[in-house]
Amino acid sequence: MQLSEILTTSCTSCDVAVTSKKRILERICQLAAIQITDIEQDELLDSLLNREKMGSTGIGNGIAIPHGRLPNTSKAVAVLITTEKAIDFDAIDNRDVDIFVALFVPENSCQEHLDTLQNIAKLFSDKKMIKQVRKCNDNQALYNLIQQAS
Template identity: 35%
Template sequence: MKISELLNPQAIISELSATDKKEVLAELTDTLVALVPELDRNRVLEVLHEREKLGSTGIGDGVAIPHGKIAKLGELQLVFARSTKGVDFESMDGQLAQLFFLLIAPEGAVGVHLKTLARISKLLKDVNIRKQLLAAKDAAAIYQIILANETSP
């Protein structure tokens, strides 16, 4: 399954207002809960914070992919966000994170969860795609960039 098939265009934040890691996780979660109201905001945040305790999901090159699993979730959910200023996400390379993908998967969906993480990582590994996403004028342009640069499954 492609990222663009999982990412609702309404789940794109073209400019985060958050200035630290905790605020980023809250803003991403609030966007997700607005689109999937059956999700418990506090439970999502708890899962994300627990995952971050294991090690930062800031993978470097200005990218962070906070993720976790929730019981009784029907399908995998994604939120994309951008911070042109950057946020300290305790990334492995020490750089500020600017591009964020929140990934929340159903508890039993190990395969699709890992495949989606790999797809996101592969997409954002390309420096030109990262530059395009940072330069995009709005959420619609961000979505089109993701759509245009995705490889087939």
């Protein structure tokens, strides 16, 4: 599944002012809760924190792809956030992170989950794309960029 298929404008946010890993994960869950109405925001956060306990989802170059599996849901949801300032996210390259692409998927959709993560990683491996994302200072422009890129 492509990011453009599961990202909505309400789950896209530019230049968010956060200062910690926990705060960005909370903000991600706040936005995701708009789309995932049958699961509490705390449960969304738990799914991300449980995944982070296994190892950071900071993939390098200032990008993180936090993700979690959810029981009792049937659709995948993505959240895209850029931050005002990069924050420490324990990324594999030890660089701070300013682009967050979060993914919530149904618990039993393992292959779809892996395919979507791979597509997101591929999209954000393009240095030109990363530069364009960082230049966006408007939620709609960021959303449109992702729609055009996919």
